[in-house]
Amino acid sequence: MNIKNIFKNKSTMSTENTDKEILENETVNQAENAPLEVETAEELSVEQKLEEDLANEKDKHLRLFAEFENYKKRTSKERIELFKTANQDVLQSILPVLDDFDRAMVEISKSDDEVLLKGVELIYEKLKSTLVSKGLEEVEVRSGDAFNADFAEAITQIPAPTPALKGKIVDVIEKGYKLGDKIIRFPKVVIGQ
Template structure:
């Protein structure tokens, strides 16, 4: 082989090696690019998954809290409707009786009133303490004021005109009171 042919052959081999190197680097670049794209998609999918999981946990907690509140205050409407009944039974207890039949009737009313109070207590409905207590506008409604004295310091409840009741920490009806001023 002549020198010229040898050089030509070397150039051809070099070109083939360069072409194969270029083809390999192009393929590697494409593979790397595809891997990067897949990693990005995986990260996005994981992020969406974690956000969805957190949202489900939030919804579950919110529903549990709402159910607990509904359970805790389920007696609120019934309690509000029964408060006038208690007031009327207490008025009946304060009436004067003279004959034996009236005494018997009063005893029956007393038993009904006591069982009603017990049932309300079991549901979490309690009377708001008022007489002799410091006035609290969240629990009491002042309908009248009287001058303060040595016996009754200022902002103290002197008399209860209508009892107030609360269900756990909610006021069903504020106490109507007379306050020393």
């Protein structure tokens, strides 16, 4: 071997070694960087998972808050309804007395004693105004009105005195009353057939 060949072989070897070293270094660098990329991907997935968890918790919180608001509204409405109808039993027990007063007013108005009539009217109006102030209202039904089973109770049917009263209210036997929007006693009526 001559010197030229030796140098040539050495430079070829060093180039080959250098290429091998570069390839090895790149492989090592890629191997070292690969876990970093995996770690970064894992960090992103952990970060994304935390964001999803946060979003889920916010959603749960909002739903719970809305549910609580609905609960407050519902209980408030129920409480108002309870206050409106709390004295329903007392008012229902007074209704027969009010009916007796109505009958008494009819009979007293037939007498000639105006002082007695004025005194009973005064007491009657005072009782009615007190009951109205507590929320009691009379259910309005009259002779000639169309019969509606939602607002009146038919006791019996009679032949209609006129063709115009067929299927309509002929007579109101007992007045009906409601407390707020709730009917506590249906009017009792006679309908024509």
